[in-house]
Amino acid sequence: MSKIQLCLTLLLIALCPNIVIACDSLELLDGWVKKPLPGTKYTAAYFSIKNNSHGTQSINKFSSDQFKKVMMHSSSTNSEGITKMNPVSSLMLLPSQILEAKPGGIHLMLSVKNFELFNADQLISFSASCGKNSSWQFSLPMKSP
Numbered sequence: 001m002s003k004i005q006l007c008l009t010l011l012l013i014a015l016c017p018n019i020v021i022a023c024d025s026l027e028l029l030d031g032w033v034k035k036p037l038p039g040t041k042y043t044a045a046y047f048s049i050k051n052n053s054h055g056t057q058s059i060n061k062f063s064s065d066q067f068k069k070v071m072m073h074s075s076s077t078n079s080e081g082i083t084k085m086n087p088v089s090s091l092m093l094l095p096s097q098i099l100e101a102k103p104g105g106i107h108l109m110l111s112v113k114n115f116e117l118f119n120a121d122q123l124i125s126f127s128a129s130c131g132k133n134s135s136w137q138f139s140l141p142m143k144s145p
């Protein structure tokens with residue numbers, strides 16, 4: 001690639017607002033983890049995340065050492081009032097968008113290792129992955145439901 005071609009390519013990347021880039025500029029506004037009840041295998045985490053960048057951000061995985069598994073789910077209620085949860089493969093945030101994960105909607109489903117390990121107000125560390133070599137760490141407090 002010539003120098004001019006390289007410059008043009010870089011310029012194009014800089015000018016294009018909808019290119020998906022790394023996990024940059026994600027800001028946690030709020031969030032919490034529901035303290036698992038004794039004997040339960042799953043609990044959930046909720047949050048508000050803002051994309052402060054000029055590019056679209058896409059989170060394709062969450063993980064936490066304090067849980068066996070972290071899954072992205074969305075809940076929906078049909079016309080008969082039955083609520084179903086479906087796996088979500090990625091969460092997309094447009095520039096300046098605030099993504100709200102809340103009860104009855106998008107949430108993180110957490111598979112519990114041992115409920116006795118948790119105390120109320122304990123901080124749970126998460127890592128969000130936005131593609132190759134790009135991750136973002138944040139923590140959420142645990143609260144009793």
Ligand SMILES: [Cu+2]
Binds near residue numbers: 109
């Ligand atoms: Cu779920």
